[in-house]
Amino acid sequence: MTTTTRPLRKDAARNRERLLASARELFAERGLGVTLNDIAHHAGVGVGTAYRRFANKEEVIDALFEEGLEAIAAVAAESLAEPDAWVGVVSFLERSLEMQFGDQGLNQIMNDNALGDERIADARDRIAPLIEQLVERARVEGAVRADLDQSDLIFIQVGLSAIMQSSREIRPELYRRYLALFLDGIRSDRSDLTPLPTPALSPFDTHRAMTRDRPPGS
Amino acid sequence: MTTTTRPLRKDAARNRERLLASARELFAERGLGVTLNDIAHHAGVGVGTAYRRFANKEEVIDALFEEGLEAIAAVAAESLAEPDAWVGVVSFLERSLEMQFGDQGLNQIMNDNALGDERIADARDRIAPLIEQLVERARVEGAVRADLDQSDLIFIQVGLSAIMQSSREIRPELYRRYLALFLDGIRSDRSDLTPLPTPALSPFDTHRAMTRDRPPGS
């Protein structure tokens, strides 16, 4: 398929890199809402140039966030390599949230909703099994409560991410406080656990919840 | 000040009521994003009529949500009347979240951000001291961990509210699962509590966090 198109001219290639760097930066600090116009100007090139390289914003997002999700997958894998199952779970949550904290765009891709794109959805799906193992192992070892599900780690991230957004400018690390509370709710070493009122979501439903289009309001 | 303006004509009064009912309904089910146009049509009147009654959407929101916040304040007061401090905390969270679940508009006012309006901000401030008492009492009684702060209940709601939004259409009650996890993280009756990594926000900062304008992105 890839009919070896002749390589880009030197300046064009440079601009392409500048655009990607600029997009990476702006997505990270302002989220996916930035326009291609913003990206172009911040890169020091004209809008026309941006549109010559990328048909639309989606394409730029693709180009960047597969790598971001890959990084999260790597964190999951490393956490799985951790000898202690509990430490693995904690470190996955801590590191993954930290990454999302440093990159608003990644955060949105992880938590917000349908970035309809295939490649991104695939990458996200590649993370799921790792989380499953992470949780399963901790459960078998008795490090976490027996009724903890893999999807719980996802939704805990959704919740903490919202807290993170609301306190971001006032006390950036505040979300860690609530992560600690959550972790204390997940540990198995307590006198008696409250039975959970509703079962976890199936992987399929979790996926649906994470890819649904945002509701109309606001 | 209230120069006894002559009462509205009968049809006008009726339409005003219809508009408020319509707004209540649409805000509840779609959030504050609905336009005055939507509200008018759903009420079966023209836009002009809507604008004759209310200068803008803010005014409609005011008219409705003071009562909503008052209801939450009432829930807080009732929870405070609860003889058991722990039951009080739990019932406040449960009932307040339930209300927000049933009313997206209220949810947004509670969690989202600066609905700049004075009256609403005041009402919200009236809730804060009640929560303070609720937490203080539970802490003194030893029902919750000693390092729990009043502001924690606020942020827990922020987090759960995000979870609620993401699973709303797929499993409406899912947020209750995470409420249970959180509660288990808050209870004092466990073998050893993880020290919290960062202190809670002061009331002032909490207020700032809750009224900050949304960041540009998305």
Place this chain on the structure above:
DNA sequence: CTTAAGTGGATAGTGTCAATCCGCTTAACT
């Protein structure tokens, strides 16, 4: 030196909303 590739940015196009205006209708009062 030639020329295809690349560039910038003004501008046209699109969609979403808030808010107004004005010809028509109707309640209220005599």
Place this chain on the structure above:
DNA sequence: AGTTAAGCGGATTGACACTATCCACTTAAG
């Protein structure tokens, strides 16, 4: 029954925020 101020509807205007194109100009590559 007639008069009239109040009320009504909704097409329309204007503001805004973006997306995407076009084309005269510039430049890398051979």
